Amino acid sequence: MRQPVEPRHAYRLLNHGPTTILSAAADGRANAMAASWVMAIDFEPPRLVFVMSDDTFTHTLITRSRECVVNIPCVRQLELCYALGTTHGHDGDKLARLGVATTPAVHVGAPFVEGCVAWLECRLRAEPAIEAAYAMYVADVVAAWACDLAFAQGRWLLADPALRTIHHQTRGEFFAQGERLVARQ
Amino acid sequence: MRQPVEPRHAYRLLNHGPTTILSAAADGRANAMAASWVMAIDFEPPRLVFVMSDDTFTHTLITRSRECVVNIPCVRQLELCYALGTTHGHDGDKLARLGVATTPAVHVGAPFVEGCVAWLECRLRAEPAIEAAYAMYVADVVAAWACDLAFAQGRWLLADPALRTIHHQTRGEFFAQGERLVARQ
Numbered sequence: 257m258r259q260p261v262e263p264r265h266a267y268r269l270l271n272h273g274p275t276t277i278l279s280a281a282a283d284g285r286a287n288a289m290a291a292s293w294v295m296a297i298d299f300e301p302p303r304l305v306f307v308m309s310d311d312t313f314t315h316t317l318i319t320r321s322r323e324c325v326v327n328i329p330c331v332r333q334l335e336l337c338y339a340l341g342t343t344h345g346h347d348g349d350k351l352a353r354l355g356v357a358t359t360p361a362v363h364v365g366a367p368f369v370e371g372c373v374a375w376l377e378c379r380l381r382a383e384p385a386i387e388a389a390y391a392m393y394v395a396d397v398v399a400a401w402a403c404d405l406a407f408a409q410g411r412w413l414l415a416d417p418a419l420r421t422i423h424h425q426t427r428g429e430f431f432a433q434g435e436r437l438v439a440r441q
Numbered sequence: 442m443r444q445p446v447e448p449r450h451a452y453r454l455l456n457h458g459p460t461t462i463l464s465a466a467a468d469g470r471a472n473a474m475a476a477s478w479v480m481a482i483d484f485e486p487p488r489l490v491f492v493m494s495d496d497t498f499t500h501t502l503i504t505r506s507r508e509c510v511v512n513i514p515c516v517r518q519l520e521l522c523y524a525l526g527t528t529h530g531h532d533g534d535k536l537a538r539l540g541v542a543t544t545p546a547v548h549v550g551a552p553f554v555e556g557c558v559a560w561l562e563c564r565l566r567a568e569p570a571i572e573a574a575y576a577m578y579v580a581d582v583v584a585a586w587a588c589d590l591a592f593a594q595g596r597w598l599l600a601d602p603a604l605r606t607i608h609h610q611t612r613g614e615f616f617a618q619g620e621r622l623v624a625r626q
Contacts, residue, residue, distance in 0.1 A: 268610055268611050271477050271608075271609055271610055271611065272458055272477075272608035272609060272610055272615075272616050273457055273458005273459065273477075273608050274458065292456050292457075292458075293480055293481060293482060294480075295478055295479075295480040295490075295492075296478060297478060297492050297575055297576075297577055298492075298575075303575075305480075305490070305575075305577070307480075307482050307483075331622065334622050334624050335624050335625060337624075338624035339624075385570065386571060390482055390483075390488075390490075390579065391482075392482055392490070394575065410611070411610065411611075411614070412610060412616070414616075420619065422622060423456075423457035423458050423608075423618075423619075424456055424457060425453055425456055425457055425596065425597060425621075426453050426456065426595070426596075428623060428624035429596070429621060429622075429623050429624075430457075430621070430622045430623070430624070431457050431597070431599075431618050431619050431620065431621060431622070432619030432620050432622055433608075433616050433619050434605065434608075434616050434617030434618050434619030434620070435616070435617050435619070436614060436615070436616060437516065437519050437607060437614075437615045437616070437617055438613060438614050438615070439519050439520050439522075439523035439524075439613035439614075439615070440520060
């Protein structure tokens with residue numbers, strides 16, 4: 257069940273480097289794409305940065321709406337995540353074609369991708385110089401959510417292997433979120 | 442053994458989101474600190490971005506030299522990595538105090554932290570506005586290296602569990618690099 261994540265814990269959804277799915281909507285159309293280059297850059301209020309190629313339809317929607325959801329997929333969505341990273345949405349409804357279920361988000365027009373384990377609703381900051389130089393977008397996280405079977409009280413649970421995050425290496429090869437290691441100090 | 446990584450493969454050292462150790466040197470002093478907010482932002486030539494608090498001694502050294510090494514630690518360095526993230530080097534030789542072995546890098550003055558599984562030699566780009574607004578630093582990767590038991594021919598091997606990367610959640614809790622998952626498509 258989707259539960260709110262405290263703003264001060266939102267960075268922990270991204271801190272271990274999971275691959276994400278960026279979703280967006282504008283002018284009655286929606287799309288989503290896989291994105292590995294997404295990183296927290298501040299704790300509270302939470303803020304993040306992502307890199308996005310300007311030839312994607314998701315880019316068109318995000319730059320038009322200045323909003324997105326950073327969805328965090330899990331092991332059971334491996335094929336979907338890779339398909340979202342290797343097909344485009346310019347010429348049709350990619351979400352329908354791939355059978356991606358979405359629901360409305362709470363604060364932004366971009367949709368939640370269902371089946372994911374966490375969601376960060378984001379509004380883009382006006383940083384035209386950074387966007388132009390590096391295809392890099394700075395966003396404020398306006399709300400964060402997580403599946404309570406995967407992440408609760410500020411921590412990933414690892415209780416269900418199918419709900420672990422996935423971490424892209426290259427060309428459809430991922431690593432699963434591995435076992436918990438705790439420094440003694 | 443440390444081997445060169447082709448520039449076009451350098452992003453794969455970071456793509457799955459490992460925690461890193463930033464090392465730096467200036468004016469005859471050296472230091473290193475753990476950093477999770479490090480991300481590739483371009484393929485070739487490789488480029489990355491990292492976030493670094495301005496109250497650290499590593500920040501002093503990096504902003505003075507405009508160089509650093511992004512070292513990628515592994516499971517056997519869990520305690521060291523956490524110690525490097527929770528102590529500071531302003532008032533002494535933190536590297537000596539923690540018993541960190543270093544060797545000279547090839548292209549930059551910052552040292553390699555020995556025992557790591559990969560190293561990216563970096564030169565900072567002049568981006569004072571980004572640095573001031575977000576404590577975010579953009580760097581060109583001038584050379585990349587990896588331990589050939591951990592990463593070879595552009596891929597993480599996972600052959601030795603002790604050489605897997607570590608991914609910080611919070612306060613000394615990490616996740617290990619998990620098993621390889623390959624999308625069928």
